[in-house]
Amino acid sequence: MSRDSRLSDVLHILLHMAYERAPVTSEAMARSLNTNSVVVRRIMAGLRDRGYVRSEKGHGGGWVLSRDLSEITLLDIYLALGSPALVSFGRRSEAPDCLVEQAVNSNLDKTLQEAQLLMMTRFGEITLAKLHADVQAGIADRRHLAKLEAAHGSTS
Amino acid sequence: MSRDSRLSDVLHILLHMAYERAPVTSEAMARSLNTNSVVVRRIMAGLRDRGYVRSEKGHGGGWVLSRDLSEITLLDIYLALGSPALVSFGRRSEAPDCLVEQAVNSNLDKTLQEAQLLMMTRFGEITLAKLHADVQAGIADRRHLAKLEAAHGSTS
DNA sequence: CATCATGTAATAGTATAAGTTACATGAGTA
DNA sequence: TACTCATGTAACTTATACTATTACATGATG
Numbered sequence: 186m187s188r189d190s191r192l193s194d195v196l197h198i199l200l201h202m203a204y205e206r207a208p209v210t211s212e213a214m215a216r217s218l219n220t221n222s223v224v225v226r227r228i229m230a231g232l233r234d235r236g237y238v239r240s241e242k243g244h245g246g247g248w249v250l251s252r253d254l255s256e257i258t259l260l261d262i263y264l265a266l267g268s269p270a271l272v273s274f275g276r277r278s279e280a281p282d283c284l285v286e287q288a289v290n291s292n293l294d295k296t297l298q299e300a301q302l303l304m305m306t307r308f309g310e311i312t313l314a315k316l317h318a319d320v321q322a323g324i325a326d327r328r329h330l331a332k333l334e335a336a337h338g339s340t341s
Numbered sequence: 342m343s344r345d346s347r348l349s350d351v352l353h354i355l356l357h358m359a360y361e362r363a364p365v366t367s368e369a370m371a372r373s374l375n376t377n378s379v380v381v382r383r384i385m386a387g388l389r390d391r392g393y394v395r396s397e398k399g400h401g402g403g404w405v406l407s408r409d410l411s412e413i414t415l416l417d418i419y420l421a422l423g424s425p426a427l428v429s430f431g432r433r434s435e436a437p438d439c440l441v442e443q444a445v446n447s448n449l450d451k452t453l454q455e456a457q458l459l460m461m462t463r464f465g466e467i468t469l470a471k472l473h474a475d476v477q478a479g480i481a482d483r484r485h486l487a488k489l490e491a492a493h494g495s496t497s
Numbered sequence: 498c499a500t501c502a503t504g505t506a507a508t509a510g511t512a513t514a515a516g517t518t519a520c521a522t523g524a525g526t527a
Numbered sequence: 528t529a530c531t532c533a534t535g536t537a538a539c540t541t542a543t544a545c546t547a548t549t550a551c552a553t554g555a556t557g
Contacts, residue, residue: 188512188545190433196445197433210502218433221547226503243555246502259448269545271456273426277346277353277374284483288475289352292415296463300427300456307452319444327440344514344543366533377516382534399524402533425514501556510547517540527530 191228191266194218196259198225199313200320202238203254208247231265254317259308271304272297347384347422350374352415354381356472358394359410364403387421410473415464427460428453 198214211222211229218225229248232238239251263269274297276290354370367378367385374381385404388394395407419425430453432446 189430191545192430193432193442193445193449196449197439197442200441200445208502212502217439220433222502223505223548224546226505227546230504240503241555242501242503242553244501244557246555248503270429272460273429274345274348276349277376283353283373284476284479285356286349286353287479288472289349289356292467292472292475293349293352296460296467299463300460303459304428304452304456307455311448311452316444316448319448320440323440323443347514364533368533378533379517379536380515382536383515386535396534397524398522398532398534400526400532402524404534499557502554504551504553506550506552508547508549511545513543515540515542518538520535520537522535523533525530525532527528 189269191269192259192263194220194225195228195232195262195266196313196316198229198248199232199238199250199257199262200316202248202250203313203317208241208245208249210247214248228266231267232262235261235265237261237265253314255312255314257313259311259313260305263305263308271301345425347425348415348419350376350381351384351388351418351422352469352472354385354404355388355394355406355413355418355469356476358404358406359469359473364397364401364405366403370404384422387423388418391417391421393417393421410469413469415467416461419461419464427457 197218198209201214201217202209211225214225215222229238229240233240237250237252237257239249241247241249274293276286276293278286281287281290353374354365357370357373358365367381370381371378385394385396389396393406393408393413395405397403397405430449432442432449434442437443437446
């Protein structure tokens with residue numbers, strides 16, 4: 186649909202980290218996202234600066250979560266990424282003299298800000314622990330499905 | 342803030358058209374937007390196809406509104422533009438096997454769709470007539486201000 | 498001290514919107 | 528009919544933001 190996969194990427198990474206006890210390297214993360222390790226380090230930099238993760242150099246180095254999953258919301262992560270634009274449309278000019286443009290801008294801005302506020306509010310309500318629980322539920326579903334298939338010898 | 346000013350541009354154009362009885366040329370519209378006439382014709386094409394405006398060639402040609410301002414909503418215009426993306430973030434991959442990515446995607450998608458729905462709903466509630474009324478209110482304000490300034494000889 | 502991993506700057510690739518040029522088509526006018 | 532104006536569009540260039548890669552410095556481990 187749209188661009189900017191950083192939020193999605195970081196979440197993917199953090200949840201995978203939650204399943205590892207040892208530090209995870211940027212290289213490993215990059216592989217699971219089909220991208221480059223520098224991209225990973227770049228989007229992780231903000232999280233490191235805010236203390237959500239730690240990074241260690243050298244042998245056995247890599248990234249480690251430094252907070253519990255329940256203490257980090259998607260909003261925290263969004264902010265750590267530098268609050269990139271959430272809405273795709275905007276205005277052509279900033280402070281126009283034209284009254285028509287002023288009316289258009291103020292109406293569009295209102296909707297834009299409402300949508301932005303909604304997204305940030307939702308982000309603030311979702312913790313990494315919630316995502317983790319969703320993954321666990323998915324695993325349970327898969328196991329259940331596998332058992333059914335084994336019992337009935339069907340793959341349809 | 343962000344890119345894609347097409348919605349803002351079209352609204353600007355349509356409202357200016359509402360103040361003219363004669364057809365308005367792409368050239369004139371482009372001037373008031375500080376852009377090129379081809380850009381104008383490009384974004385107007387969808388509106389023409391949906392019957393919101395008519396375009397006439399030759400001498401005295403140009404663009405004319407073919408509906409009342411109260412019969413066109415911002416949603417109509419958004420759809421006529423081809424429903425461009427409203428939200429800037431998205432996912433890296435579409436149908437991942439990874440359960441983690443599935444959980445991330447479904448949570449992000451939910452918020453994304455909620456925001457998209459909100460924006461489209463708001464767009465559906467705003468008619469061009471509403472924007473026109475806002476412009477009129479702005480003009481009234483300006484007149485009022487001008488009178489005050491003339492009376493008191495102040496420009497602060 | 499060799500190796501591994503992060504940190505980061507610099508550069509290139511990609512996608513989409515915006516801007517421009519060029520030319521065809523149709524409508525009015527002398 | 529010939530001329531001019533304005534739209535209709537394709538093709539190309541520019542601008543911008545994210546993504547990807549290369550290169551090299553820094554620090555930690557064995």
